[in-house]
Amino acid sequence: MSQIVVKDRIPREELMAPGHLACPGCGGSIAMRLVLKALGPRTVATGPACCWTILSGPEPRSALGVPHLHIAPGATAATASGIRAALDALGDTETTVLAWADAGDTSDAGLQALSGAAERNEDILCVCHDEDACMNAGILCAPATPRGAGTATAPTGTPRSHPRKDLIGILAAHRIPYAATSTVAHPVDLIGKVQKARAIRGMKFLHILAPCPPGWKVADEETVDLARQAVRTRVFPLFEVENGQRWRFTTDHPGDPVEPYIRRQGRFGHLTPEQVRRIQSEVDARWEMLKRRVEAGI
């Protein structure tokens, strides 16, 4: 098992101010804070309508220490491509362009523009802070919502019936230079991956699990522990893919049973033991597939 080597610990510099509008325990705000720490001030961010539209604050205030261009749903990666082109045209090839979107936009409306940017191998860093649904609009079901989860548009009586889209699989299939997963419970892993991505020219994609207490129906203080448990249970494995070919795990995944992870979340409260067993078998199957990719060593 390879390890990310992080020479410096978490940077002290804060590029996200307190006083932002995130809910208590918001995983998305932890993700942004850590990513900006890793990128530093030479960063320009853009993003669609999602939680981060609200979190950075209303005009003319901003909780972010970097510029943040708000754009329409589905347009983030294209907007980032335009910013990159302009910076390059004006002689600035060093500033990182950060395309930041939630799971809803990344996996749905934004997927076309994301695929276009990946195909052009734009020199941008695309981050999906994955809270498993469109949380800011009222906990709406999204293609990123896991099977069985109750949401406002797929309530517990008729919960999400399909498995979630495999975002990393989709991006890896574009053979972009770098794609990786991380979570808000793994700051050293996350910062290492952001710094690694920053040094690579071309398209980078980072998928960060960021639990959402109101959406997942858990207590505010459970965010980090849930993210950690998602990795231990192999619900959300940590790995990276280079050029769509070299798949590598970046931590240990002991394979704890999924049931306790499911049972502590209100959004899964309606599931029968049979349904939980089905989720376990899906997690096992996906893990085996991922393991085969890693073991193939290509």
Next chain:
Amino acid sequence: MKRIITDDQAVCWGVRLARAEVIAACPLTPQIQVVAELSGLCASGDLMARFIQVESEHSAMAACIGASSAGARTFTATSAQGLARMHELLHRAAGARLPIVMADINRTLAPGWTMWSDQNDSHSRRDTGWIQIHCESTQEVLDSTIQAFKLAEAVDLPVMVILDAIHLSHASEPLGIPDSAEVDAFLPGRASRRKLDGDDFHTPGAPASPVFDMELRLRHQEAMAEALTTLDTVDEEWGRRFGRRYGAIESYRTEDADLVLVVSGTVASTARHVVDQLREEGEKVGLVKVRLFRPFPTVAMRKALSGIPHVAVLDRNLSPGHSGILAGEIRAALYDLGPGRRPAIHGYIIGPGDREARPETILDCIARTREAAKNPDASEREDTWVGVRS
């Protein structure tokens, strides 16, 4: 330098001479020639711009918004379905006050699936907050493209340069290509470089409460008013340097006219020919060509048409359930001119879907206007459809 080129190529010459820095576009007929030629110019280094071929027009405008926000002189081109697909982002570009220039090649919106021209694609973007300039000739397309950058950057508003599909986009005409150094003197690099790093441009597009938003709309409206004056200044300087002027509107042989045609786009050339013909026969007929559609040149229009007994507005578009769009604009602009000054306004629908507008079509409109003039209620009547197959 004189050349014979198509209008799509004239657009490219304009963009090249204006030294655009970022171009993002998604190819579709009949704008493909623009995209192909510009990508070639960028690849050869004749134009030192970053070229992004995006996967949709939504992404094209998004990329333009990103690029213009970051300070680059930015251009795109589209047509019909592509323009409609951009719609949401057109509002964003204008609301964010970004000086993006776009060529829109007026093509009929589907269905039916067609490559032919009409004006509904751009006219139904009327309220997005973009400046809209209609062109009549290849030379006007080239000149307007360069003027558009100067105007856009002076008032911080995006500009749409509009040309008819096929009739202009694929037609070749001789034109003079301005001297590059002289264009540089007319249009230096983007002046007020707003960048995504200043304190005043930190989170553009962030949620705005009603406490701020209404004032932003007022500033936008004021900028539109300013654009009317600025267009004149820009056009005057262009005329001084290059010997050609266009104005917001053009009055052609309207002196002592008792009937004036109002048109925009290439049909102006046909109308001009008809006016010349009728003038030779002693008829007092004139023409007003509308070049600037947004901001609407209301004052100039009132001045041009005040006291003219009969005005015939020829629309190659339609606002279903209302009227020809230009006719509606003219009626609104002239409504309160007062007795004896306000013309009777006759609206003619002559070519949605690119029904051919021949000289005979325009003569037909004139004959119908003369006939209607005998009816005292003429100005209240609805638009007449001319050229419909029986």
